[in-house]
Amino acid sequence: MKQERGEGQSFLFFTPHSLLLTSFKDHYRQPHQQNESGRKSVKKVAVIITRGGFNNLLQACEWMALAAASGIEVSGYFRDEAASRMSQTKIKELTMSPDYRGRESFVRDLLREEKKADLPSFLQKVKESGNVKLSVCKDSLRYFDMRPEDLIPELDEVQTAEAFWKEAVLPADQVLTF
Numbered sequence: 001m002k003q004e005r006g007e008g009q010s011f012l013f014f015t016p017h018s019l020l021l022t023s024f025k026d027h028y029r030q031p032h033q034q035n036e037s038g039r040k041s042v043k044k045v046a047v048i049i050t051r052g053g054f055n056n057l058l059q060a061c062e063w064m065a066l067a068a069a070s071g072i073e074v075s076g077y078f079r080d081e082a083a084s085r086m087s088q089t090k091i092k093e094l095t096m097s098p099d100y101r102g103r104e105s106f107v108r109d110l111l112r113e114e115k116k117a118d119l120p121s122f123l124q125k126v127k128e129s130g131n132v133k134l135s136v137c138k139d140s141l142r143y144f145d146m147r148p149e150d151l152i153p154e155l156d157e158v159q160t161a162e163a164f165w166k167e168a169v170l171p172a173d174q175v176l177t178f
Contacts, residue, residue, distance in 0.1 A: 040173070042067075042072055042173040042174055043072065043073060043173055044072065044073045044074075044075070044168075044171055044172045044173050044174075045064075045067045045072050045073070045074050045075070045172055045173065045174045045175070045176060046075050046077070046164075046168040046169045046172035046174075046175045046176070047060055047063065047064055047067075047074060047075065047076045047077065047175075047176045047177075047178070048077050048079065048164075048169075048175065048176070048177045048178070049076065049077065049078050049079070049082040049177075049178045050079055050080040050081060050082055050177070050178070051080075051081055051082060051097065051178060052080070052081030052082045052084055052085045052095075053081075053095060053096050053097030053100075054085075054093070054094045054095055054096055054111075054119070055096050055097055055100060055107070056082070056097060056178050057082060057085060057119060057178075058111070058116060058119065058122070059178060060076070060082075060176075060178040061119070061122050061123060061126055063176060063178075064076050064126050064132060065122075065125065065126045065129050067130075068126060068127075068129040068130030068131065068132045069129045069130060070130075071130065072130070072131075073130075073131045073132075074126075074130065074131065074132045074133070075132075075133050075135070075164070075167070075168035075172070076132065076133070076134045076135065077135050077136075077137065077159075077161075077164045077168065078134070078135070078136045078137065078140075078155075079136070079137035079139075079140045079161065080137070080140055080143075082178075083136050083137050083140035083141060083144065083146075084140065084143075084144040084146065086136050086151050086152055086155060087146060087150045087151060087152070088150060088151070088152055091119050091120055091152050092119075094108045094111065094117060096108075120152050120153075120154055123152070123154040124154055127154065133156050133157075133168075134154060134155050134156050135155065135156060135157050135158070135159045135164060136151060136155050136157075136158050136159075137158075137159070137160070137161060137164075138158050138159060138160050139160065139161065141158060
C-alpha cells in the first residue's frame with residue numbers, strides 16, 4: 001500500500017487488488033460522522049468497474065454487496081469492457097482474465113458449486129441487500145455498438161461519466177475501482 005498526497009486530496013492505493021480508496025477534503029462532501037472508536041464512518045461508496053473478466057465483475061459485486069449489507073449507500077458504474085459484459089447474452093459467459101489461463105474450468109466449477117456463476121442473480125441480491133444503484137456508461141455502449149434494450153434488467157440507468165462523477169464520486173466517502 002502506498003499513500004500519496006496532492007493539493008486538497010489524499011489517496012490510498014491498494015495495488016495488489018487494483019483497489020483505489022480515495023478520500024477527498026471536506027469541501028468536496030459532507031464531513032464524516034465519527035463512530036464510537038473515533039474513526040470516520042463511511043456513508044457512501046462509488047464503485048467503478050472497467051475490466052470485463054468474470055472474476056473481476058464478481059469481485060466488484062462482492063465488495064458492493066459487503067458495503068450495502070453494512071448500511072453503506074453504493075453506486076456502481078460499469079464502463080469499458082465491463083459495460084460490454086452487461087448485455088443479456090454476454091453476462092452469461094464465464095470468461096476469466098488471462099491470469100486464470102489453464103485453471104478456467106476448475107474455477108468455473110467452483111463458482112457453480114458456490115452458486116456464484118449467475119451474475120444477474122448475484123447483482124439482484126446485491127441490490128436487495130441495501131441502498132444500491134447500478135449504472136452503465138453511455139459512451140461505452142456506443143463503443144461496443146450496444147443499445148439500452150440489450151442490457152440486463154438489474155441495471156438502473158445509462159449515464160455519462162460526468163453525471164456519475166457528479167452524482168456518485170464527488171459525494172462518496174470512498175471510491176473503489178476494479
